Amino acid sequence: MKTIRIALMITAVVLVAVPASAQNWFWGVTWGLSVPTDEFREYIDKESWRNFGLEGRKFVSSNQSVGLSFNWSVFNQETREATDLSGTTIAGDQFRYVNAFPMLLTMHQYIGDDEGMQLHLGVGVGTSYIERRTEVGLWAFVDKTWHLHLAPEVGFTFPMGWRTKAFIMGRYNLTSETQGFQYSWLDIRVGIVSL
Numbered sequence: 706m707k708t709i710r711i712a713l714m715i716t717a718v719v720l721v722a723v724p725a726s727a728q729n730w731f732w733g734v735t736w737g738l739s740v741p742t743d744e745f746r747e748y749i750d751k752e753s754w755r756n757f758g759l760e761g762r763k764f765v766s767s768n769q770s771v772g773l774s775f776n777w778s779v780f781n782q783e784t785r786e787a788t789d790l791s792g793t794t795i796a797g798d799q800f801r802y803v804n805a806f807p808m809l810l811t812m813h814q815y816i817g818d819d820e821g822m823q824l825h826l827g828v829g830v831g832t833s834y835i836e837r838r839t840e841v842g843l844w845a846f847v848d849k850t851w852h853l854h855l856a857p858e859v860g861f862t863f864p865m866g867w868r869t870k871a872f873i874m875g876r877y878n879l880t881s882e883t884q885g886f887q888y889s890w891l892d893i894r895v896g897i898v899s900l
Contacts, residue, residue: 730900731762731770733872737894739778745888748788748837749801755779756892762813774809774829774856778878778890788839800840805888807833807854807878815862822863825874829856833880835888852880852888868900 735758741749755778762772780803787796809829817823833854839846860874876892 729764731760731764731772731898732900733760733896733898734758735760735776735874735894735896737892739780740891740893741780742889742891744886745803745890748886749780749782749803751780751782753778753780756894758894758896760811760896760898762811767819768815770811770813770815772811772813774807774811774831776805776807776809776892778805778807778892779803780805780890795839795841795846797841802836802838802840803888804836805833805878805890806835807831807856809854809856811858813858820864822861825858825860825862825872827858827860829858829876830854833878833888835880837886848884848886850883850886852883854881855879862898865897870898870900872896872898 737756738752738754739756740752756776758774758776760772760774762770764770782801784799784801785797787794788799809831811827811829813825813827815823815825831854833852835850835852837848856876856878858874858876860872862870862872865871873895876894878890878892880888
C-alpha cells in the first residue's frame with residue numbers, strides 16, 4: 706500500500722509541476738503488468754502488477770523523440786520447487802523476489818495525426834540494476850547485479866484534452882547475462898502524459 710501512495714505522489718508532482726518547465730516535451734507516468742519470459746520464467750513464473758515507470762521525451766521533430774525512461778518492476782513467488790543457488794541445490798518453502806530498475810535512453814517514431822490517435826515505435830537502451838532474493842527458512846540468498854538492457858516498444862496515444870494524453874504500450878525487456886543469469890520480461894503498460 707505504501708508503494709502505491711508513493712507512486713501516486715510522484716505522478717501528481719510530474720503531471721502538475723513539469724508541464725510548465727519546457728515545450729516539446731512528453732512527460733508521463735505508467736503502470737502495468739509484467740510477465741517473465743525465457744530463463745527468468747524458470748525462476749519466477751508468475752506475472753506481476755507491481756510495475757511503475759516515469760517517461761520523459763523531447764521531440765526533435767514533429768514525429769520523432771529522444772528521452773529517458775525509469776522503471777521499477779517487482780516480481781515475487783512462493784514455491785517448494787528445488788532450485789540451484791551458488792552451486793547448491795535448495796529445496797523447501799521458498800520466497801523468491803526480483804526488483805528490477807531499468808534506466809534507459811529512448812528513441813521513438815510517431816505515426817499518425819498529433820491531434821488524434823498515434824502509433825509509436827521505439828527502443829530503449831541502457832542499464833538495469835536487479836536485486837534477486839531467495840528466502841529459505843532462516844536463510845536469504847541475495848544477488849545484486851547490473852546488466853545492459855535493450856527494450857523494443859510499440860504503443861498508442863489517445864488525446865484526452867487539455868495538454869493530456871493517455872497511452873498504452875508493450876515493451877519487451879531483455880538484459881545481458883551477468884553472473885550466469887539473464888532476465889527478460891514483457892511489460893504491458895497504461896499511462897497518462899502531459900505535453
